[in-house]
Amino acid sequence: MIEVKNVSKRFDSLVVLDNVSFEVADARLIVILGPSGTGKTVLLKSMLGLMPVDSGEVIFDGVSIQSAREQEIYEIRKNIGFVFQGTALFDSMDVVDNISLPICEHTKVDKHKIAQRVVHILKVIGMSGKGRLYPGALSGGMKRLVAIGRALALDPKYLFYDEPTTGLDPIMRDRVVDLMIELKKNYAKSGIVVTHDLDTAKAVGDEIYMLKKGKINKLDKIRKEVYDG
Amino acid sequence: MPIIVVIATFTGLVSTVQTSYQLIGTVPRYIVGTTLGRMVMIELGPILTALMVSGRCASSMAAEIGTMRVTEQIDALETMAIDPYRFLNLPRIAGTFIALPILTVFAELVALLCGAVYAHYFLGIPFSLFNYGITHYFYARDFFGGLAKSLFFALVIASSGCYFGFKVHGGAREVGKAATYAVVTSSILILVLDFLVALVIFG
Numbered sequence: 001m002i003e004v005k006n007v008s009k010r011f012d013s014l015v016v017l018d019n020v021s022f023e024v025a026d027a028r029l030i031v032i033l034g035p036s037g038t039g040k041t042v043l044l045k046s047m048l049g050l051m052p053v054d055s056g057e058v059i060f061d062g063v064s065i066q067s068a069r070e071q072e073i074y075e076i077r078k079n080i081g082f083v084f085q086g087t088a089l090f091d092s093m094d095v096v097d098n099i100s101l102p103i104c105e106h107t108k109v110d111k112h113k114i115a116q117r118v119v120h121i122l123k124v125i126g127m128s129g130k131g132r133l134y135p136g137a138l139s140g141g142m143k144r145l146v147a148i149g150r151a152l153a154l155d156p157k158y159l160f161y162d163e164p165t166t167g168l169d170p171i172m173r174d175r176v177v178d179l180m181i182e183l184k185k186n187y188a189k190s191g192i193v194v195t196h197d198l199d200t201a202k203a204v205g206d207e208i209y210m211l212k213k214g215k216i217n218k219l220d221k222i223r224k225e226v227y228d229g
Numbered sequence: 230m231p232i233i234v235v236i237a238t239f240t241g242l243v244s245t246v247q248t249s250y251q252l253i254g255t256v257p258r259y260i261v262g263t264t265l266g267r268m269v270m271i272e273l274g275p276i277l278t279a280l281m282v283s284g285r286c287a288s289s290m291a292a293e294i295g296t297m298r299v300t301e302q303i304d305a306l307e308t309m310a311i312d313p314y315r316f317l318n319l320p321r322i323a324g325t326f327i328a329l330p331i332l333t334v335f336a337e338l339v340a341l342l343c344g345a346v347y348a349h350y351f352l353g354i355p356f357s358l359f360n361y362g363i364t365h366y367f368y369a370r371d372f373f374g375g376l377a378k379s380l381f382f383a384l385v386i387a388s389s390g391c392y393f394g395f396k397v398h399g400g401a402r403e404v405g406k407a408a409t410y411a412v413v414t415s416s417i418l419i420l421v422l423d424f425l426v427a428l429v430i431f432g
Binding site for chain 1: 297300301302304305307308309310311312316
């Protein structure tokens with residue numbers, strides 16, 4: 001379970017997060033909606049300890065990332081897969097190496113087992129046979145799928161998606177959304193999706209929150225609240 | 230490697246021309262070999278190779294790591310619980326540590342060979358006499374002192390490239406700036422270190 005408690009973050013006079021609190025229960029996918037530039041990515045990165053928060057804390061399964069030591073933070077992060085908006089794939093590595101990197105770094109399994117794991121992940125993300133392509137040879141949608149694949153490498157408990165469907169064509173967007181739903185249902189991955197895409201939010205979210213002017217609010221009737229302001 | 234060959238070739242040639250211009254007629258001719266040998270091993274080989282590698286490698290390290298920074302690849306490493314400093318810096322520092330002394334020795338050999346060829350054909354100094362000049366006054370301290378310098382230079386080159394790469398925030402413009410800063414800083418530090426190490430080893 002992830003607990004976000006009274007997290008605040010400001011850049012100079014700009015308040016990005018103002019006492020933000022919410023919880024992510026196991027096997028639940030929550031969506032944080034909000035227009036571009038409201039601080040959704042800042043919230044995700046702050047939760048992972050990539051950005052310091054001004055106050056508040058984020059607790060992963062009872063361990064606060066703000067008060068954890070470096071080694072503890074790394075242990076927490078091994079349980080989180082992060083899908084970056086810009087994919088952040090390593091452009092000097094092919095798809096297989098991108099996916100296998102965290103496995104090679106954190107486990108002592110032999111090459112054969114790593115290869116088996118990568119083949120399985122490629123199958124799950126629908127990229128079988130494309131393992132030897134470099135990111136530069138992939139379309140935007142395929143990169144997004146590989147980014148999800150890399151996030152799955154260590155079989156994490158939580159998945160964080162940062163604008164997973166932004167900029168994709170409708171077919172690829174549906175493919176990514178279907179994959180996210182499959183991961184939640186079949187692999188019990190819980191996590192957070194930040195997006196400004198209402199259709200994605202509706203399709204994948206168990207709960208939907210709106211982040212606006214630093215404040216976060218749970219939405220019940222999403223379209224009405226969003227369109228009526 | 231091709232750049233090192235070009236630099237070393239002309240360093241050997243020019244040094245031989247200068248040495249013969251200043252010394253021939255006043256000292257025995259084998260002293261040209263002695264002077265070139267010691268000059269190349271103590272000073273010219275290590276420093277010119279280091280400056281060349283600095284221009285080639287410090288800039289590319291800074292640009293590569295800087296690009297990884299702006300495209301969130303370094304954040305990705307952190308989210309995967311991989312220490313980006315260890316993952317990105319260590320191989321670069323180790324690689325430069327191994328490669329620079331090897332390149333330095335190679336440059337020294339090329340420079341001496343070219344100097345010997347020039348001395349033979351243009352100054353009438355036979356290879357045997359040139360070789361006598363190098364070997365008769367060869368001190369191991371000269372050779373290993375030069376190598377010690379190149380180890381310090383390697384550390385400076387790789388550290389500058391990695392440091393300025395990690396410092397990048399923003400976009401392509403900052404990546405370009407980081408590459409420039411890395412080269413300028415490492416070049417200046419190489420010159421300063423050259424003096425300090427020379428003071429300790431040869432002073």
